[in-house]
Amino acid sequence: MFVRLLPALLLVIGVLYDCLTPRSFTAAPLFTAAPLVAAPLFSRRGTLLTGLASVAAVLGIHLGFGVLARIDALTELVTVVTVAALAVLINGLVRRTGERLASAREIAEAAQRAVLPEPAERIGGFEIAACYEAAQADAFIGGDLYAVQDSPRGVRLVVGDVRGKGMGAVAAVAVVIGAFREAAEQEATLEAVAQRLERALAREGTRREGLDAFEGFTTAVLAELPHGDGIVRIVNRGHPPPLLLYADGTLRPLPPARESALPLGMGELGVWPDRADETVFPSGATLLFYTDGLSEARDAHGVFYDPAVRLAGRTFRHPADLLAALADDVRRHSGGGMADDMALLAVRRS
Numbered sequence: 628m629f630v631r632l633l634p635a636l637l638l639v640i641g642v643l644y645d646c647l648t649p650r651s652f653t654a655a656p657l658f659t660a661a662p663l664v665a666a667p668l669f670s671r672r673g674t675l676l677t678g679l680a681s682v683a684a685v686l687g688i689h690l691g692f693g694v695l696a697r698i699d700a701l702t703e704l705v706t707v708v709t710v711a712a713l714a715v716l717i718n719g720l721v722r723r724t725g726e727r728l729a730s731a732r733e734i735a736e737a738a739q740r741a742v743l744p745e746p747a748e749r750i751g752g753f754e755i756a757a758c759y760e761a762a763q764a765d766a767f768i769g770g771d772l773y774a775v776q777d778s779p780r781g782v783r784l785v786v787g788d789v790r791g792k793g794m795g796a797v798a799a800v801a802v803v804i805g806a807f808r809e810a811a812e813q814e815a816t817l818e819a820v821a822q823r824l825e826r827a828l829a830r831e832g833t834r835r836e837g838l839d840a841f842e843g844f845t846t847a848v849l850a851e852l853p854h855g856d857g858i859v860r861i862v863n864r865g866h867p868p869p870l871l872l873y874a875d876g877t878l879r880p881l882p883p884a885r886e887s888a889l890p891l892g893m894g895e896l897g898v899w900p901d902r903a904d905e906t907v908f909p910s911g912a913t914l915l916f917y918t919d920g921l922s923e924a925r926d927a928h929g930v931f932y933d934p935a936v937r938l939a940g941r942t943f944r945h946p947a948d949l950l951a952a953l954a955d956d957v958r959r960h961s962g963g964g965m966a967d968d969m970a971l972l973a974v975r976r977s
Contacts, residue, residue, distance in 0.1 A: 630909070632687050638658070638661050638680055642684055642688065644657065658685050659681070663717070663739070666715075674718040679711070682704070748947075751781070753974050754945060756949070756950050757775075757970075757971065760968065770788055770968070771920065780815070784849070784852075786869075786970060788847075788919070788970070789803070789845045790845065803824055806827035810824065821862045830935060844869075845891040846919075848861060848864070849864075857908055858905055861881060861883075862901050862903050863883045864888050869915060870934060870938065874911035874912060876941055878939045878940075906944070909976065911976065912975070913949060914974045915972075917971045917972070918967075922968060937960075938953070946974065950971045
């Protein structure tokens with residue numbers, strides 16, 4: 628609010644300064660600053676009115692003191708008029724730039740909805756909530772991903788993080804999600820789904836150029852929730868382990884029972900057969916999946932955010948409540964300056 632009052636304050640201070648000081652002193656810098664400050668803040672009309680007010684103030688002061696015919700007074704008047712005209716031009720440029728940015732944001736948001744659609748709130752007897760938090764304001768597309776798919780063998784899901792940024796990462800996200808949706812319907816086991824994703828990323832890697840052709844990979848965790856069995860099967864490919872939150876507030880991390888396999892897309896470096904870990908998933912419990920944008924968020928002292936510690940003992944009525952509280956908490960922890968994008972997915976067994 629104060630910033631929007633600044634042009635008017637500059638004009639008032641300029642008038643008082645010129646009226647209360649000797650004629651050898653001038654408030655011309657204040658009168659020229661007022662329309663320049665108004666240009667990025669006000670509309671075109673507001674900027675024009677501020678410029679006219681500056682010109683009128685200078686003209687009135689010089690007429691009042693009877694010095695309008697002096698060279699220095701005319702020079703000051705011409706300077707203020709020129710700057711006021713430039714302020715109107717700057718305002719037009721700012722408005723056009725803002726319109727282009729707004730259009731770019733809308734396009735980016737539409738692209739994200741196409742590549743990373745929001746899952747249904749209820750799938751196969753499970754309550755679902757998802758959240759994507761961009762590290763940079765107005766940035767809508769990154770390398771974090773999630774997808775949920777019902778299948779004859781239960782609800783299957785994937786949460787992952789593609790190495791890198793930009794359109795290459797977005798293309799990899801589209802490949803992983805597309806391959807996952809197809810494999811989740813067709814493959815008999817969760818391990819086979821992981822292998823389908825591995826092959827899909829290997830094919831994608833042959834089309835990449837530069838460093839990504841050699842170092843492109845995706846950390847991912849896949850889960851399978853059989854209908855009515857009260858268990859969860861998990862395959863972890865180099866990703867932060869999910870958390871199991873029980874209805875009474877007890878929390879249990881679910882790291883791989885064996886050494887986790889390499890991330891997707893790194894199959895050429897070694898063969899570690901995928902083995903799903905099976906865990907009891909009781910009624911009322913919630914599974915939380917997340918990317919490292921959450922666990923690597925730091926506070927002002929460089930301390931990492933630990934979701935297991937921050938969530939222990941807490942209960943939530945719905946997965947969406949859990950994600951909203953978690954997103955708010957990590958923003959407070961990092962002071963609003965997260966270094967990486969963050970994807971969250973929560974699944975509650977009703």
